[in-house]
Amino acid sequence: MGTNEAIEALTSSLGQRVSRSKSDLEMHGASETHFAPMPPDAVVYPDCTAQVAEVIRICAAHRCPVIGWGTGTSLEGHALAARGGVTVDFRDMNRILDIRADDMDVRVQPGVTREALNTELRATGLFFPVDPGANASLGGMAATRASGTTAVRYGTMRDHVLGLEVVTATGEVIRTGTRARKSSSGYDLTALFVGSEGTLGLITELTLRLHGQPEAIAAAVCAFDDVAGAVAATNDAIQLGLPMARIELLDRASVAAVNAYAGSDMPEVPHLLLEFHGTEAGVRETSETFGEVAAGHGGRDFEWATRPEDRSALWAMRHNAFYAILASRPGTRSLVTDACVPISRLAETIKATQEDFAHHNLTGPILGHVGDGNFHAVLLFDENDTGAVTRAHEAAHRLVERTLDMGGTATGEHGIGMGKMRYMAREHGGGWDMMGQIKRALDPDGIMNPGKLVPPGN
The missing domain is CATH 3.30.70.2740 (Alpha-Beta Plaits)
Incomplete structure (x- = not known):
């Protein structure tokens, strides 16, 4: 591979958007979890699709690996430079391009974070519901098919990406999907790239489905004697068709860590954290019904939060649970x-x-x-x-x-x-080999995020 030659050509073409500083390389070689540092040889900060295409064309000519980077919050080493190469950081491609409130969709660049999008949407009466906890980039969330606390009601990224702009392994720019809410037209290429983890191309634009902000929201914390009771209450509520927006479990050890970190005083037993969306009457009825269901499985000590600041504090506690556990x-x-x-x-x-x-x-x-x-x-x-x-x-x-x-x-x-x-061979059988065949067809030189997702050698 001609990595050094590729970096020289990139520097000649993109100038200061290419970095080889020690701090940049170290930051892009680190993981939030247990993986050893794997820094790239250079980092590029493009600000438009044309620059991303130029990066990939140059890297393809020199068979230099290319790795996409959103905010670096992935947990399975997705964005580490396992074989060196060039990391493409989408920090500067962070523009919200077009909000179409009447159609309840939005077009964004991949570096826009979910929190930034929802801040911009506040005046429209719409919101984007997928919430993995971290303030991840929307491009990264699509690439990993992220979900999170609201998936029980609203679904995952798979359900919210209507279309994409993607730069392929040859530097070609393609568009997938349309703004229509359904289609029977050909292979679902949008679904192919959602969850492909940067192994087939780099996402440079997303069209996303939005939802109306609910009239009323209520959140609650409920204690249980054991995990079995909490899960049984959840199962019964789902079978009753209760429209829960979030239902999260903290086991005893997680509660202890959160108490110490956040200064809360929850009993050190398993807890469910819940949220209901809907009309005032609907939320009240759903809350009451869930209370009865939970009580039948030992649920107790309900604490309700309807003020926005109280709900925010509750979900901040849940989202910070990882850091609370580390601090323990x-x-x-x-x-x-x-x-x-x-x-x-x-x-x-x-x-x-x-x-x-x-x-x-x-x-x-x-x-x-x-x-x-x-x-x-x-x-x-x-x-x-x-x-x-x-x-x-x-x-x-x-x-x-x-x-x-x-x-x-x-x-x-x-x-x-x-x-x-x-685990891929056991879970997917021959399907994993087929993923490798798709990878070879779209990225024959194996430059796109090598060493990830597909069978070794692809």
Whole structure:
């Protein structure tokens, strides 16, 4: 590969938009979790699609790897330069291009974050609901097919991307999808690129579906004696058709960490955090019905929040749970993993996982989106303790294998990256080989985010 030659050509073409500074390389080689640093050889900060196309054309000519970068919040090593090369940081492609309130859609560049978009939408009566917790870029969220706390009602990025502009591995610019709400026209190329993790091309523009801001919102916290009761209440509520916007689980260890971090005083037992959207009457009725359902499974100590500032404080507590868990054991590293099972198997999967962690003397608080069977475990370990590192990785492996045994998936929302490739053959069988064939067809030289998602050698 001619990486140095590619960087020289990029510098000649794009000038100061190309950086080889130590700080830039280190920042783009770091992960929020357990992966070792993997810095690129250079970072490019384009401000338009034409510059992205120029980057890829030059890199393709020299067979230099190209890695996309949004805000760096991915958790499975998606944006690390596993084989060196050039990182394309979309920091400067952060413009909201066109809000079409009548059609409830918006066109944005990939560096726009979800919080920035919703701030801009406030005056329109619309909002973008996908909320993975971190203030991620919308391009990165599409590339990893992100979801989050609101998926139980509004769905994931898969449900909200109407169309894309993509620069392919040859530097060609293509558009997928239309602004129409449905289509029977050909292969669904939009769906192909959503979740492709930058292995097929770089997203340079997105057309996204929006929703009307609800008339009324109510949030609540509810305590349970055990995880089984919390999950059973969730299952019953879903089967009753209650329109819940969010329903999140914190296990006992997560609650303890959040209390210490945020200064809250929740009883140290499993909790559900809930939110209901709708009309004033509808939210009131749904809240009352859920209260009755929860009480039947030992739910108690309901605390309701209807003022915006109280709801914001509640969800800030949930979104900061990862940092609270890290703070509970200063100096440790984290292995963050997620899994998703059929909802009927969720309680037994979490119980078996907690017992496994306890048996192997591991600290691993569990939290997650119980409304769709998705949960996260944050395994903490001292990176200087070889035995602890090994135990953490082995426990994460057993968690995914257990999930697959339950008819689930290796990842509900974190994605594959380089961290979960070992499970793809079991989960997808020959389908994983087909993914490799698609990769080879669209990126024959393997320059787009190599070493991720697809079988080795693609």
